[in-house]
Amino acid sequence: MKVYYDFHIHSCLSPCGDNDMTPNNIVNMAVIKGLNAIAITDHNCGENAQAAIDAAEGLPLTVIPGMEIETSEEIHMVALFENVSQLLKMQDIVMANMPPIKNKPAIFGEQIIMDKHDKIIDFKEQFLITACGLNIFEITKKVRELGGVVFPAHIDKTSYSVLSNLGSIPDELEFQTVEVKACPVPQNIVDMANLNKYNILCNSDAHYLWDISEKEHYIECNSPDIKDILHNISLYI
Numbered sequence: 001m002k003v004y005y006d007f008h009i010h011s012c013l014s015p016c017g018d019n020d021m022t023p024n025n026i027v028n029m030a031v032i033k034g035l036n037a038i039a040i041t042d043h044n045c046g047e048n049a050q051a052a053i054d055a056a057e058g059l060p061l062t063v064i065p066g067m068e069i070e071t072s073e074e075i076h077m078v079a080l081f082e083n084v085s086q087l088l089k090m091q092d093i094v095m096a097n098m099p100p101i102k103n104k105p106a107i108f109g110e111q112i113i114m115d116k117h118d119k120i121i122d123f124k125e126q127f128l129i130t131a132c133g134l135n136i137f138e139i140t141k142k143v144r145e146l147g148g149v150v151f152p153a154h155i156d157k158t159s160y161s162v163l164s165n166l167g168s169i170p171d172e173l174e175f176q177t178v179e180v181k182a183c184p185v186p187q188n189i190v191d192m193a194n195l196n197k198y199n200i201l202c203n204s205d206a207h208y209l210w211d212i213s214e215k216e217h218y219i220e221c222n223s224p225d226i227k228d229i230l231h232n233i234s235l236y237i
Contacts, residue, residue, distance in 0.1 A: 003221045003229060006030065006213035007039040007064065008078055008153065008179065008203035011048040015109035015129055018208045022118040023051040025209055031061050034215035036224045039064040039080050043128040044094050046087040047113045053084070054116035062224045068153060069094055069143075070129075071136045076153040076160045078179060078203075079143045080233065082226050086146045093142055097133035098126060136162070140173050149234035151177040154205055156189045169193055176234050179203050183217065201233070 009026060010017035023040075030038045040049045040063065049065035056063045065087040066080040081087045102125050103111050111124035134142070143150040152162040152169060155178050162169050169175060176199055183202040185195060204213045221228040 001221060001223065002218040003036045003224050004034060004215045004218045005037045005201075005229075006035055006204050006206065006217075007037070007066070007080065007201060007233075008041050008068065009038055009206045009212060010042055010068070011040055011052065012110070012112040012114065013042040013045055013048040013124060013128075014207070015043075015103060015105070015111050015127075016207055017042070017109070019110065019112065020209055021207065023048060023055040023114055023116060024118045026212070027052055027055045027059065027061060027063065029209045029212050031059055033212060035061065035213065037062040037064065037229055038212075039066040039078075041066040041068045041078055041080075043068055044070060044091075044098065044130075044132060045111075045124060045128050046084070046091045047124065049087055050084045051114050051116045062226060062229065064226055064229065067091065067094070069139055070131045070160070071139050072131055072133055073136055073165050074131050074160060075136050075162050075165050077136065077139055077150055078153045079139075079148050079150045080230060081146065081148040082230060086148055090143060090146055090148065094132050094134070095126060099130060101127040101130065103127040136166075136170070137173065149177075149230050151175055151179055151201070151234065153179050154181045154203075155193060156180045156182050156185060163189065163192055177201060181205060199233070
């Protein structure tokens with residue numbers, strides 16, 4: 001079956017995410033747009049994933065717990081997990097390697113943690129939009145050890161991407177999948193990354209409700225179950 005997706009969405013937990021990016025708003029916008037599966041991928045943190053999963057209960061939408069991790073090389077990586085327990089273990093690893101900097105909401109935006117009813121239950125004090133101390137090899141290894149899948153984010157961007165920061169995608173990491181923001185992919189990116197080797201996901205990297213993908217991009221799966229989706233994204237599952 002065709003599973004229409006957007007696997008890179010920021011909630012109001014990301015300081016750069018709009019405060020209207022609440023669990024219920026994200027879930028319902030995805031349903032309105034006809035998507036079958038989404039992932040909540042806040043910066044270096046996963047504490048709104050469970051609320052979004054709970055908000056989607058009874059709706060025709062699969063919500064995958066995830067995180068956008070910034071490596072020590074300032075490369076953004078999307079990590080997706082089968083369950084929230086795995087995600088929070090990865091969060092603990094990332095947080096243990098983050099600089100001890102507190103967020104300044106007046107400058108960077110609030111980092112809001114919500115429940116399934118969009119009620120504010122806490123604010124994250126640790127500043128989230130910065131690099132952690134783990135490199136791309138270490139992040140990839142740790143995500144896979146926890147049973148998750150990981151792929152380079154928005155490789156067609158001129159910053160915070162594996163191509164902009166390293167110049168190539170290391171073969172040693174054995175990625176099967178990469179993410180782009182623009183489809184079709186610009187030819188210079190196709191040539192630079194030898195994209196014929198990879199499955200390509202076109203995700204929104206949404207920070208505002210209107211950024212969430214329309215019903216355009218899909219993957220073929222046996223079902224919209226998280227296990228099936230993750231299996232189709234990566235060999236490492």
